[in-house]
Amino acid sequence: MMTFKFDSAAIPIKRLDDVSGSTFNRFYKNKRPVLLTGIATDWLPLQTWNEEYIKDVLYEEFGNELKVLKSNDNKHFINHVQVSEKIEISLETFLDAVFHAKKDIEAVRYYLRTHSMPSKLYQDMIEREQVEGLIKSICHVDNVNCGQMKEPESTTPNEIVKDIYPWEEFLDSEETCDHEQEADQVGQLNELHDQETGTQLEEARQRRIVNVEVMSDLPLPYQAVYQKVFRIDTMQLWLGTKGNITPLHFDRNHGLLLQVIGCKELVLFSHTDTPLLYPHPSHTSRSHTSKVNLRDIDSKRFPHLKHAQRYTCVLNPGEILYTPPFWWHDVTSLDGCLSVTLPWDISIDEIPLNMLM
Numbered sequence: 010m011m012t013f014k015f016d017s018a019a020i021p022i023k024r025l026d027d028v029s030g031s032t033f034n035r036f037y038k039n040k041r042p043v044l045l046t047g048i049a050t051d052w053l054p055l056q057t058w059n060e061e062y063i064k065d066v067l068y069e070e071f072g073n074e075l076k077v078l079k080s081n082d083n084k085h086f087i088n089h090v091q092v093s094e095k096i097e098i099s100l101e102t103f104l105d106a107v108f109h110a111k112k113d114i115e116a117v118r119y120y121l122r123t124h125s126m127p128s129k130l131y132q133d134m135i136e137r138e139q140v141e142g143l144i145k146s147i148c149h150v151d152n153v154n155c156g157q158m159k160e161p162e163s164t165t166p167n168e169i170v171k172d173i174y175p176w177e178e179f180l181d182s183e184e185t186c187d188h189e190q191e192a193d194q195v196g197q198l199n200e201l202h203d204q205e206t207g208t209q210l211e212e213a214r215q216r217r218i219v220n221v222e223v224m225s226d227l228p229l230p231y232q233a234v235y236q237k238v239f240r241i242d243t244m245q246l247w248l249g250t251k252g253n254i255t256p257l258h259f260d261r262n263h264g265l266l267l268q269v270i271g272c273k274e275l276v277l278f279s280h281t282d283t284p285l286l287y288p289h290p291s292h293t294s295r296s297h298t299s300k301v302n303l304r305d306i307d308s309k310r311f312p313h314l315k316h317a318q319r320y321t322c323v324l325n326p327g328e329i330l331y332t333p334p335f336w337w338h339d340v341t342s343l344d345g346c347l348s349v350t351l352p353w354d355i356s357i358d359e360i361p362l363n364m365l366m
């Protein structure tokens with residue numbers, strides 16, 4: 010195998026401890042990945058999810074037989090028949106492979122990727138302080154909420170909510186603000202909009218996508234974010250063996266990847282490098298994946314790849330990676346790993362022109 014050399018060295022993804030909404034905003038607005046180190050280290054999942062607990066939860070949710078992905082080459086996993094297939098496996102065999110793999114070479118690799126979150130694990134994820142802490146860290150409260158709130162009598166509740174928390178542009182300004190004042194105003198707003206909250210709660214209850222008790226406890230401006238990011242039907246569990254590879258691909262959504270057990274190594278590329286990354290043809294179901302195998306690069310077949318700019322990081326337990334929509338990423342599990350993804354939708358104007366295909 011020829012050794013492959015990129016033109017430029019990999020850039021480490023920026024790690025932020027104790028991030029505030031306005032700092033996160035700079036990355037979110039500019040569609041840059043960022044690693045959040047200080048938010049989730051003391052979350053319930055980090056304290057309580059271990060083999061025993063996961064075993065109980067999975068048994069309760071799925072019984073003794075699990076449907077998991079088994080890689081065709083014992084390395085790569087994507088939802089495509091040419092790469093990996095679904096098999097049935099006993100809970101015990103699967104957990105043994107994840108938590109007690111002996112030798113890398115002989116070990117058989119499996120990946121459990123749920124399409125929604127097992128309910129017990131979901132409850133642990135949405136503990137109120139956790140939800141509030143995360144939202145505070147990623148949401149920029151704009152200047153309307155920092156001292157220039159409109160007079161309630163001249164504005165309808167709907168208009169105020171929209172002004173204060175336009176989700177699509179929720180990180181729209183880079184100004185910082187006084188948090189005490191902000192908290193006061195959040196309180197005032199909650200009082201003002203009881204009726205509004207009631208309607209949102211009722212809608213959420215009917216759709217059953219979030220826990221409405223948690224939602225009703227949150228400051229009103231946070232509720233829209235909670236409903237988008239902490240949905241049981243979009244949150245996913247990724248539990249798999251050491252050495253699993255999720256090959257280079259992009260997603261059409263914003264995404265937070267929370268690492269709970271083990272470490273993962275990631276390589277990312279901007280969507281602007283898409284022409285250098287050799288995606289599968291746009292008419293196929295693999296158009297969001299690359300033909301390149303980053304661990305065994307064929308430089309004759311992919312001559313332009315060397316011009317692409319890599320961004321890299323290792324994600325440790327308690328850390329959260331924000332991946333902007335359409336950013337390419339390749340993920341290697343360095344250990345038996347458990348992660349949770351929290352994706353949320355983009356608006357149509359967030360699709361980069363070069364990705365309209």
Ligand SMILES: O=C(O)CCC(=O)C(=O)O
Pocket residue numbers: 247254255260264265266273338340341348350
């Ligand atoms: O953790 C992995 O193996 C893949 C995660 C991923 O691709 C994602 O979060 O979009």
